[in-house]
Amino acid sequence: MFSFPRAVWLLGWVSLATDAATEAIYPLLPFFLTRVLGAGAVSLGLIEGAAEAVNSVLKVASGRVADQSRTKRPLVLFGYGVSSLARPFIAITTSWLQVLSVRVLDRVGKGVRSAPRDAMLAAWTTPTTRGKVYGFHRAMDNLGAVVGPTLATLFLIAYPDRYRTLFLLTVIPGAIAVTLIFFVPEETRLKADATGSIGGPTASSGPGVSGGPVVSGFSRTSSVLPPEFTRFMLVLALFTLGNSTDAFLLLRLTDVAGTARFIPLMWAALHVVKATVSVVGGSWSDRVGRRTVIAIGWLVYALVYAGFAFSNTLPALLAWFLLYGFHFGFAEGTEKALVADLAPAEHRGIAFGIYTAVQGLGALAASVLFGVIWKEFSAAAAFGLGSALALVATALLFVVVRRRPIA
DSSP: OTTSOHHHHHHHHHHHHHHHHHHHHGGGHHHIIIIISOOOHHHHHHHHHHHHHHHHHHHHHHHHHHHHOSOOHHHHHHHHHHHHHHGGGGGGOOSHHHHHHHHHHHHHHHHHHHHHHHHHHHHTOOTTTHHHHHHHHHHHHHHHHHHHHHHHHHHHHHSTTOHHHHHHHTHHHHHHHHHHHTTOOHHHHHHHHHHTTTSGGGOOOOOTTTSSOSSTTSOTTOOOOOHHHHHHHHHHHHHHHTOOOTHHHHHHHHHHHSOSTTHHHHHHHHHHHHHHHHHHHHHHHHHHOHHHHHHHHHHHHHHHHHHHHHOOSHHHHHHHHHHHHHHHHHHHHHHHHHHHHHSOGGGHHHHHHHHHHHHHHHHHHHHHHHHHHHHHTOHHHHHHHHHHHHHHHHHHHHHHSOOOOOO
C-alpha cells in the first residue's frame, strides 16, 4: 500500500475530504426531509434516485470525453468543484423540491468526475495490483465517511438541532478536496503510460474474474466492449433494481431510534467496517478472482435486507447495518476492478461510465419502487424485494460471467 504511486494517494485524500463533507449531511437527510421539511418516503426515494440517476448518466458522457482527452484532470477538477459549491446550499432549503435541486447539482459534479478519476486510477495499476488500488481508494472514501459523520455527531451534541449550520460548514472539506487535485501529477502518469511501466494502456489484461487475460483479443483501436462486459452489466442491472438508496436504511434506523442525533455515528461505524473490508476484499479478488468476491458481497446484501425486513429492535437493526459494510467492502472495489479487467485500456473511461450509469438508472427505479412499496404495503415488503433480487442476480453472475484459471 505504501508503495502506491503519489497520484493514487492524492486521489485517495481527495475522496476522503469529499466524503467527509458529503457524509456529514447524508445520514441526516432522511430526518431533515421527513421531520423538518415534512416530506415522505416516496419523496425521499425520488430525491435520492433522481440524484444518483443524473450522476450515473453523466458518467457515460464524461467517460467518453475522458477517453478522447489526453488530460483527465480538468474533468476531475470541475466535478469536485461543482459538488463542493452546491452541497452547502442544503442549509437554506425550505422544501423537498429545493433539496432535490441541490442533490441533483451535487451529483452532477460526481457524474462529471468519477469516470475520468477511475480511468486515471486504472492507468496507475498493474493487473496484479488493480484490485488492491481500487480497494484502497474505496477505503479512503469510506474513511472520509467515518470522519464526516463523527464530526457531525460531535457538532450536534454541542449544538443540538443546528442542522443547517452543520450543512453550511461542509464547504471547508470541499475546498480542501479541490485544492488537492492541483497536486495530482497527471503528466507523469501519461509518460509512464507511454512506456508501459505502470499498467495504463498496455495493461489491458488482468486476472479477470479469477485471474488471467480478459481482453487480450481486443486491439488498441477497438471500439467495441467485450460481450462479457455486457453480460456483467445486465446482471448488475438486475441487482441494482433491488439496491435502493441507503437513505431508507437510515430512515428505518431513525424511526426505531426515535431521534437523528446519533444516526451519523451509526453511519460512521458502518464506514469503519467498509474501509476495513474494502482493502481486504480488493486484495482478495486479485488472488481468488473477482466473481467470487462480488458474489459474497451480493449475498451479504441479500442477508442484510432480509434482516431489515424481519427485525424491529434497534440493536438488531444496528447489527444488520454494520454487517452491511461487508457488502460494500467485498463488492464495490471489486466490481470496478472487474470493469477495468474487461474493458480495453483505451475505452475504460466509457466502460466506467456505462457501469455507473447502470447503477444510477437502477437506483432511480429501485428507490422510487422501494418508496412506493414502503408507503402502500410496508417497510418489510420493500426490504424483502431487495433481498430476493440480490439472490437472483448472484445466481446469474455465475452463469453469465466465466471463471478463468488464476495466472
